[in-house]
Amino acid sequence: MTTTSDQTSSFETWNSQFLANKIEYGNSIWENIGKHPQDILFLDLGEIYITASSELRMKIKGLFEKRPEQTWQLVLFIRRIAKMINFDTQTKLVKIGLAIADIVMENEDYRDISISVAILKYGSEKVGINVTELIENEISNYSAELSTLLNNLMKWSKNDMKLSLLWFGPPEWR
Numbered sequence: 197m198t199t200t201s202d203q204t205s206s207f208e209t210w211n212s213q214f215l216a217n218k219i220e221y222g223n224s225i226w227e228n229i230g231k232h233p234q235d236i237l238f239l240d241l242g243e244i245y246i247t248a249s250s251e252l253r254m255k256i257k258g259l260f261e262k263r264p265e266q267t268w269q270l271v272l273f274i275r276r277i278a279k280m281i282n283f284d285t286q287t288k289l290v291k292i293g294l295a296i297a298d299i300v301m302e303n304e305d306y307r308d309i310s311i312s313v314a315i316l317k318y319g320s321e322k323v324g325i326n327v328t329e330l331i332e333n334e335i336s337n338y339s340a341e342l343s344t345l346l347n348n349l350m351k352w353s354k355n356d357m358k359l360s361l362l363w364f365g366p367p368e369w370r
Contacts (some may be wrong), residue, residue, distance in 0.1 A: 225272045238273040242292030261327045274312035278319025298338045314360045
């Protein structure tokens, strides 16, 4: 069983690696999916957040409060996760995407997060993951703001989804 001090230690190790990383996604967010140094860091962050205590979750969210460039990189990462999902057994990646959305929810425009989570939802459903059921099971783990966003996303029409993919999704999904 992971203790709070183990979680804090994991986060502190992650944070030192994050602060040392100077590589951003750059102009094309659809390149080097899953292998980019930020992908690896953000996957780890999502895993830490999922198991974190309330106190540590607040600390993680606080890290990004005054870092808009890094917060934006997290928003882009949610989109990138959609391309990492190749099998219906990879629900953990969806949960990591939702965890990252929860981290940035208070510091980023909800419309950008909605688009990112919509792309994540599409990529997940494309391989057979029942995202609606997964969200219903996980929604209590996230902030009220993200819960509201997720409930609204479940009501999007197919046309709303198509427009989001057309403008913001990976080229091969357009």
